[in-house]
Amino acid sequence: MDLNTGPSLPERVSYDPAESPAFWYVLDRSLAHQSGLVLFGGPVREVIAAPERPAVLAALRASVREHADGEGHVADNRVLNGCRSVVYCRTGRWRAKRGAAGEVAASEEAFRPLVEAALRSFERPRETALTLPEARVRDFLAWVAERVDEAVEAAGAEGGPTGSR
Template sequence: MTRTPVDPNSVPAELRPYLQELVHRTRAVCGTHLVSVIAVGSVALGDYRHGRSDIDVTVVVDGALPGAAPPELAAVLAHPALPCPAAGLELVVYGADFAARPSGEAGYLLDLNTGPSLPGKVSFDPAESPAFWYVLDRSVAHRAGRVLYGRPAAEVIAEPARADVLSAVRASVREHSAGEGHLADNRVLNGCRSVQFCRTGRWQAKRRAAKAVAAAEEPFRALVNAALRSYERPSRGDAAALPTTDVRAFLAWVAERVDETAERCRTR
């Protein structure tokens, strides 16, 4: 079993000390019940932007984990008890039995959001949260998760069924279409990633997906390129305003592409 990050160079230099301490504290709380700690999101997809990106981490534990462990873990990992160098930490803990089977449910033991630019959240009840975020994260984890400790991601986290993933993608587009709590540039880039997943069946980094959509879709090229330029700015507070009508029209187009893909999936 891997006791330290597989390759220190596999995660951005700005995050290495933080992630090493996160693993250390997680091991201290979970002990022998810890199965894996896995980086997902932008770190896994090779597109982490310091000052803009969150750190997404998935933890898998065995079924004998004491009930007191998730609250204790939330306490020792919460910012500023463990100062987060990124915009925020989004950490989800799953039981090994749940993580090992395909599911369209949230299914977590702990959902922790914390950090200097992220609204705080501590939840121990998966019924409190929309399932789609967790379905998408587990799909990324299965395909591209970077192991920080323990067994390989694909061995401990099952790929959700394609119909469940597409349903989650559609829910994500719906969430971003509403716009509440999301920066305009991220709404556009998330839409690009959704389209590219439908077209290729693979998860891509947001900026890579956006460049592909900009190259292929002339009507949306100016908007996508503006979103890319905004995303390159140093922090979330520097994000540019994008035309609301254009963003909504783009996301409506994205929703149609997702619905078409889901329909093809159903009729096969």
């Protein structure tokens, strides 16, 4: 099921996996396994299996490609999802967008102004999101793609699906 709700999202319910990019299902399952809250039934980690790291990294590659295209995504969200991707590649753990952005801003001085602008924009209603410099967003997402590719290579070099950096 694909379910989007919330004050800043267009409401959506779909039971057809062909209606959304497949990477969302892998990423959502990974997030849910790590941090999901029980609404009904057994413990989340017993009900939702974690996808293997190579599957998550492949989904991150697809997500970064889609966000790099920019179509249908607000620029601040593209940057913040990129931050989450980098932190996942570095740690094997998911962080909330704001926390991941803080980590990337602290460690990557060249991208700090863009990430901080994305955070300021993310605080605003979606219809009044700030315009971010498209060339910088593309450069940032190209850098994110390189971090994902490095994580893929490292996972392969470590000889298994659970390799973590």
